[in-house]
Amino acid sequence: MTTEAALAIDLGGTELRAALVDREGKILAFAAVPTQAQAGPDVVIGQIEALAATVHAEAPALSVVGVGVGAPGPLDPLAGIAVGPPTLTGWLDVPLADILERRLGLPVRLENDANAAALGEWRFGAGHGARSLVFVTVSTGIGGGVVVDGRILHGRRGLAAEIGHMTITNEGERCV
Template sequence: MSTLALAFDLGGTELRGALVERSGDVAARVSAPTLAGAGSEAVIGQIIALADRLLKEHPQAKVIGIGMCAPGPLDPKAGIVIGPPTLAGWHNVPLIDILSRQFGLPVRLENDANAAALGEWRFGAGRGAGSLVFVTVSTGIGGGVVADGHIYHGRRGLAAEIGHMTITGEGDRCFCGNVGCFEAVASGTALGRRATRLTKPGDNSLLRRLSNDGDVSARHVVEAARAGDATARELVEAEARWLGIGFTNLLHLYSPDLIVMGGGLANGFDLLAPGIRATVDERAMQAYRDVPIVPAELGDRAGLVGAASLILWEGEPGTALAMVQDEETKAGGLSGAREASHG
């Protein structure tokens, strides 16, 4: 077995671990329901137990470090989980220190959206792109920006908090307290909420039949739209418009070579894409309109392999990028960026 990284993706619901190869291939996977209410010590105990299990089951593995992603806010440089809303009892936990002392290995920490951005850039939908913005649309909206081969961190690693970008003055109040956050109008939660309001238990609508007369979720909307339900199609149309407004802002602000959409709602990407594209074509300035918007390729593996790459590809901006930059220098422009393949 070649050189590997131990990788962990700590979510509010599930803790996932893997042994990841330099190619991005996952050699082994484990998982456990996160003891999210039990405080940081219990969860760190889970991480250690899963790591021990992976190492024991793969004694021949040459593990050179641990790459870890967790919900923000967290400080990747300091290695500290500041206090994610989905994990009770975590307050400024020095996770890198704790794990590197436990295992005697280098440990790198990144927030989950940034790790997924890196994973998609190295191994998924963003292979060969010079830069990308990754947007995850599910319960909330998160994002990560890769530019010049590195995550764009900003102060304390807090850049790309795109879910709380104000894009309108209307809609429901966001959990953060504001009105108009991208997340509050365009997340899967927002879509489900609109669908729930538009229907009633017992109204025999397809949406309520799919939800067994409970609250309608984004998944139900996508399923109903796929079946041709008119209400669901309208909801998808409105959702695509909000996503298009937000994506247009991301184009104007970061000017990436590519936008990659992941998260649960990416399951409906094919349905959303025409509306997103129409909105971007209507709202983005001319020079930004030809930027591809594509679905993520790695699904729930993106964070794990992105976190692993922090160990396996540390300090390497990536072959693809070097190629793109060479081509830029030659051609005096970035036109070749999308065509460059990942070396």
């Protein structure tokens, strides 16, 4: 019997990670490389393809059924578009999910990295069994994710819990 797995991609501003995971969240294969973020989307997407091949080579007997990509916001998770994450140079309205579906030949779901982490923590980690969960991440950027009744709270334009870049006071220094 062939074991099904999902390919999980964590697209960070400094590190790119890939893992094959089963339905219980167990990591079956893992690899990471520094993200060539300053080189732009074409180079980074090539890195994603190479990393996907690397983890699949670690566990060739697994049947990969889909891809989940956690990426820094802002993004449009329904359309699968990276709108313009400040930690990734040149990523303005990049249709990442469509590009990866074509290149990898698998269905792809794009989600804000903090939202994906929040859902994973709710499902498999410290938040397991809780009705709701708030998750904060501090890495290359700062982000947050909210899960209510097992569903990610996206908010208006997918910006719920985007706490890393927000106006605190209208009289304060202007964000650019």
